[in-house]
Amino acid sequence: MSATVTLSVVYGVPRKGVPASTSFRTWVEAALRGAKHRKATELAIRIVDTQEGRELNRDYRGKDYATNVLSFPVELPPGVKLPLIGDLAICAPVVTREAAEQGKTARDHWAHLTVHGVLHLLGYDHIDDAEAEQMEALETRILAGLGIDDPYIA
DSSP states (O other): OOSOEEEEEEESSOSTTSOOHHHHHHHHHHHHHHTTOOSOEEEEEEEEOHHHHHHHHHHHHSOOSOOSEEEEEOOOOTTOOOSEEEEEEEEHHHHHHHHHHHTOOHHHHHHHHHHHHHHHHTTOOOSSHHHHHHHHHHHHHHHHHTTOOOTTOO
């Protein structure tokens, strides 16, 4: 990766079963490469518990439950240019539960949700079918480059 990536990973839960910051860095850099984002980039990832995940989802999305990943793209004032792209909040208990339910390794699911969240910070979305297909195809290519199977195959 040619551009500088400044990543802060903050653990709001016990570290047991949660990937190390070096894994998150690998996944973030893969997402940026896959999206052809070559600028210096800064972001933060906070690993949260169910209560914090629920509060964030309720306060920012109006949905009163914990979800797997929340993306908070930066909104800079006009004229301010910083490498900051935003923040992610990833809910550890939801990731663990979903991985088990979907028959995936927890590590692969952590990687997928990190890539998914970074793509949201870069402006990708899945509101309509065409956007969803484009985003999912990109996620699948990025994850394949990491040796991870297509997360969308049931």
